[in-house]
Every structure is written in C-alpha cells, then in structure tokens.
Amino acid sequence: MAYATDAVTPLSIWGRGDEGTIEGISGANQLSARLREVGAIPGVPVRMLRVGSTVVIQVGSSRFCLRKTDAACIKGMKAA
Amino acid sequence: MAMNIADRERPYVGRATVAVVGNPNTGKTTLFNALTGLSQRVGNFPGVTVERKIGQLTLPNVGAIDLLDLPGTYSLSAKSPDELIAVEVMMGLLESESAIQAVLVVLDASNLRRSLYIVSQLLEIDLPLVVALNMLDVAKARGIVIDAPALSEHLGVPVIPIQANKRVGLDELKEALSQTLKKGTVPPRRSVLPQSWWADAEQLAQKYEGVSTGLVLRVLIDNQNAFASHVVERFGDDFASDLHALRTQVNADDALANREIELRYRWVDEVLDGVLRDPEPLRVTRSDRLDRILTHPLWGSLGFAVIMAFVFQSIFSWAMPLMDGIDALFGMVGGWATGSLPEGALQSMVVDGVIAGVGGVVIFLPQICILFLFIAILEDCGYMARAALLMDRLLTPCGLSGKSFIPLLSSFACAIPGVMATRTINDPKDRIATMLVAPLMSCSARLPVYAIFIGAFIPDRDVWGGIGLQGLTLFALYCTGIFVAIPIAWILKKTLLRGQPTPFLLELPSYKIPDVGTVGMRIYQSGRHFLERAGTLILAATIVMWALAYFPRSETIAAHYEAERERLAGASEEVLDDLRAKEAGDMLKQSFLGRMGQAIEPVVEPLGWDWRIGMAALASFPAREVIVAVLGTIYSLGEVDEESMSLRDALRSATWSDGRKVFNIPVALSIMVFFALCAQCVSTLAVIQRETGAWRWPVLTFVYMTVLAYIGAYVTYRLGMVLGWG
Known part of the structure; x- marks a missing residue:
C-alpha cells in the first residue's frame, strides 16, 4: 500500500472520508484503555465518518463517536 | 497450550443459573427475551441493592434453569458502574445464593474481532462457556464469511450460529446449553x-x-x-x-493493562486465522449513508426535532379512542356499583374513592404504552446512539456528555430506570449530576396530569399543518423540564460536582429493523408496572384521600339540608340537584381534607389554585399521578354524582365560593408547570439514595425541584393573567 505521506497524525485533524491505519493511542487513561479494548490498536483500518466537535470514526468494523479533542489521542497514518 | 488442571469437569447441581454476557449492541437482550419471554422478573442480588434481571428457561434433559441478563460490556476490566456489576457477577462476588454454573456469551458476527476480546477474558474464569454467534445475516450481507465450526474448534467451546431477532438457532443453543451444563466442561485455559x-x-x-x-x-x-x-x-x-x-x-503498572490488550488481540487474531474472511473492512454500509443525514449537524438535529414532535403528537391522537373506551368501562362499573351497593360510606368509598380515583389513572394506560412503544423502537433500531451524539454538543456546555442523554431520555418514560441507566456513565460526578436532573425530564406519570388539564382547558385548534395547539402545549411542557435541567446541571458541575470535562465514547450500532418481541416486552413491562402502581400505591393513596374527604360526617349539615328538602318538598328536580350539590360541597368543606385545604389555601392562592387543587397537589408528593385520582375523588364527592360526569367536565365547572370559575388557562398551565418541575415521586428519591449511597442527593433533589416548581407555577400564572389568557 502506498502512502502519500509517512506522517503519523492525530485523527482530530483528519477530514471526512479520510482513511488509513491506526498507529497507536497515546495516554494512559480510561478512554485510551477503552479505545484499545474495542480494537483501536496498531494496524487496524480506520476511517473518519463525521467531523465537528463530536466526530465519528470507524475502527475496523465498528463505529464510535467521541469528542474531537479526545480523538487527538488516536494517531493514524492516512492512506493515499 | 492449555494448562493442566485436574478438575475441569463440573456438572451442575441443583437449579442452574446461566449468565448472559456480551458487548453492547450484540442483540443480547433480544436473545434473552426470545429465550425467557414473559417469565422475566427484576429483583435484587441477595444482600446488595443491585438490580438483576432474571428469566426462566426450560432446557432439554435438564429442566428449568435461571437465565441472568447482565449489562453489556466490552471487557471485564470495568470502567463504569454497570460494567462493574457484570464483572462482579461473573467473578462470583455478587451471586451468593445461586452461583453461576455457566456463561452464555453473545457475539456480533459483523463485529467478530472485537466481540472475541471479552471471550479471551471469559476463558480465564474457569466456567463452562457457550458462544451464541448472532447477526450472521448482517455479516453475510456485508460479504463477511465466518466458519463457525472452525471457531468452535479454536476456542474449545460450542459456537452456535443464531439469529435472535428471527428466533433462528434457539433450539440448537438450548441443546448446547443443556450439554454444557450436564458435562460442566470448563474450557481449557489458553496461554493468552x-x-x-x-x-x-x-x-x-x-x-x-x-x-x-x-x-x-x-x-x-x-x-x-x-x-x-x-x-x-x-x-x-x-x-x-x-x-x-x-x-x-x-x-x-499501567503498561500492564496495555500489554493485556495487546496479548489478547494477538490471541484473537490467532483464533480468527482461517475462521474469518472480511475482504473489505472499511466498506461503506447503508447505516453509514443514513448517518450522513441523521448525524448531520443541521439535518440531523432537524430530524431529531421532527421525530420528537411526532412522538408527542401521536401520544395524544392515537390514544384517544382507547381512552374513551376505558373511560366508558369505568363509568359502567361505577354505575353498576352505585346500583348494587347500599347508600352510605361503603358505596361512597367504592364509587367516589376507588373507581373514580383509580379509574382516572388507569385511563392513561394507552398513552403510556404509546410512549414506551416509541422509546423501545428508537432504542432497538439504533437511533438512540445518534441522538446521544447530537445531544453531546448541547450537554457539553452544561458539563455533561452525550452519555447522559440515554439516561435522561429514559427518564421521559420513568425516572427510576433513568437513574439506573446512569450506571453507563464512567465519571462519578457526571453520573450524580445526571441523576439529579433526571427527575426533571417529563416522566410518563406526568402524562395523565398534562392530559387531563390540556384536554379540559387548551382549545383543540389546528395551529399549522396538522399540528394542534394541544400537542404543542404538551411538547412545550416536555421542553420545560429540559430547559430547566440545563442550568441546574451546569450549576451542579460548577459547584458541588466540580470536575474535569469527561471523555465521551459511544458505539454507533448499525441500524436495524426493531425486534417486535423486544419492543412488545418493553411495552408489556411498562404497562404492567403502571397498572401495579395504580393497583397499590395509587389505590392506597386514593382510599386515604377519600376517607379524609368523606369524614367526619356532620350531623348539623345533614339535618340542615334535610330540613331544607322538607321545606322545598315538591320543588323541581333542578332545585333539588342544586341543593344536593350545596350539601356535598358543605360536607367536603368541613371534612378533614377540607379543613387542611383551607389551612394551606394562602400558600397556593398566589399560584391561582383553590384549596382542592392545593390538597390534591400535596397528596401527590408520594406519586404525582395521585393528583388525577384525588381530583376525581374530590370532585366526585363535592359535586352532584348522579350523572356520571367526567372529571374533565367537573374541572371545567368548578367554582370559587363567589361563583367565579376556578380553572382558566393560566391556572391549568400553572398546575402543569408545577407538576413538570416538582419532585413528586418517593420511588425516584429512594432510587437516587440507593444508587448514590448517600441521603444528601435525594434531599437536594427534593428541595431544589420543589422550590423551582413553586416559583415556576407562580411565574406561569402571573404571566398568563398579564397576557390576558384568563
């Protein structure tokens, strides 16, 4: 798979429809632990479904909504 | 791979209990309903006040067992109070009387990888396990291929493909449960x-x-x-x-928890090797396309408003024929009781107390059922999570999150399940703040109060395109609670419950056609609960209020009117009726209730109320729908009760002692606003005490709501009079 850029970016700056893979979750709080438990772990495909103050992301085959500020802890690599 | 343990077979003894666990939105409740049907009951775990939902299931060759429905959870590492309950039960810390003999775990086939995370944890607690693989149809429609026998082999436990909503695979599932219980084989411990x-x-x-x-x-x-x-x-x-x-x-340390997750997903990937084929994980589904509209900041919010307005309009327009039917039925029963019981205290208690009182409440059963019909449909089809998403934006400024939305919405049905639903909120301060404003949401017990006053005093006029003034008034009353809750939550989160803004993470399940059985069960349970209340709490309150309004019988008044009747012998029926009404009114005034009412009249007069309304409101503090019953009793005792005059007409014709009408639009609105805001429900206050474990929260709830109710009713009345609606 070819990437347009190697840069790993927080999902909070992704646009609607952007897809890629999760590179990691930063932080050691309940939210980051729960995100990992529901499958947001490195290598999992991710897509941005809704942007705004509350965003919707697709992680694997599940969809979750969370605040944009919280989505910043998810780092991903955008696919070309 | 498996560790060697001598004792890996534990056949069940006595009556077996099986716990049902799984991620949220896996169709766990649908399966539970399909398996247990009407045998479900809600009780408490022995020794602790934690609600447990249990149902009976008959298995081939085993007989009756108990099925225990646990709150949905993604992981055994509990992060919210309801997950904590699930985990404590699984770990044998709550169930002391009947230990769990096996676990039925429900997996979502369209989300298999994530669903297996908790399975990896369940394999470590040494209980026999049966896997129900649900929603294979959804998975199939998305091109996902799952080899269930291979999955069963990899896990070392039975895996039964089912479709809970279509009742497919249930016999096979029961068979597997029966086998598992009889053998009691504990699955091998995997070296995760x-x-x-x-x-x-x-x-x-x-x-x-x-x-x-x-x-x-x-x-x-x-x-x-x-x-x-x-x-x-x-x-x-x-x-x-x-x-x-x-x-x-x-x-x-904290890294250990991360390591656990990593190890488990590595194991899940091993298990899924050769089991799951998902060629296009990021495929755009029909749900995604729907969500482009339904979660759109503008269109989504508009859609939400339209759905809510439709619900409230329907509550009124659909229920009418049914309500008229119930009304006629109670009228008939009342007429029959009047005819067959001898005149006196007993007849009065049955006709004026029980039938007029309880009948006045039971008549609202159709509306309650319609409200729950909509709530159940919205929940089961997956829309609720979208509404929570939209509401997060509104709730964030008051210091709450979208997670508070579902408990608050449930509170529109009843604050008790609403308060209990706050267990899904991870943050304790957010949870208490949500609990404290939950009783402001207009619960179904308020509906009878609104319905009677709107029906009697708000003109049935079309405002715009089929939306009536009555429906709009109801909608406005529902909004009152919401608009008051916002500043209250904000103040709470700024003062007593100050804390950091908490994160919000909620799964958006795929939309699906609501399951008829699940929706039906919700309606049945809420309807039954409503009737039980009417038959116990309301009935008792009605009889007490009737007695207070009936006794003491004054000899002087009776003798006075007897003399009057003799003097007017031969007068027209109309004159005699008038005389009887005056007698009844005088009797009521000197009754215990009448005396108390006149004592509190100065307090309620600023709200535009007469002493009857004041007493009815006071009597409604244990349970707000009592007001309808009490008004029914008071007006039935205080008026001519020969003709079966409906409560609505009785209210319309009620007068002050100087002959002015008691009720006008501002008075009706003032009563409704009072009931919209007041904490008139002992059960809710008790459940807040139980869930918080402290008395100060229910006390605070009671005080702030009652004060607000008085102020709100006063302002409404004055405003209505100034605007000339009187």
Missing part, C-alpha cells in the same frame, strides 16, 4: 497471558477462600480501578498486601 502470571496468581488464590485464579489475574491487571478496590476491601488486609507483593514482583 504469560505462564508465570498464571502460576503466581494461582499460588495467591489458593491461600484465600472464595478467591479464584481468574480473580487474582483480574485485580492484578486492573490496578486501582473500582473492581480491584472492591475485591481488596472484601478479602482483607492480608490479601491486599499479598496482592501488592505480587504486583511488585510482576512489575504491575
């Missing part, structure tokens, strides 16, 4: 976690009665969460220090 952790945990577990290896592993990893502290509290200081030593030994 390092062998050394197992050995250490086992060593520690053997030292303490009631502590299993799985439990030690759990608290070892769940350093410092609520579950770990519960366990430590329960097993004492020695256990705590042993655990601490073990933590130091294995270097337990």
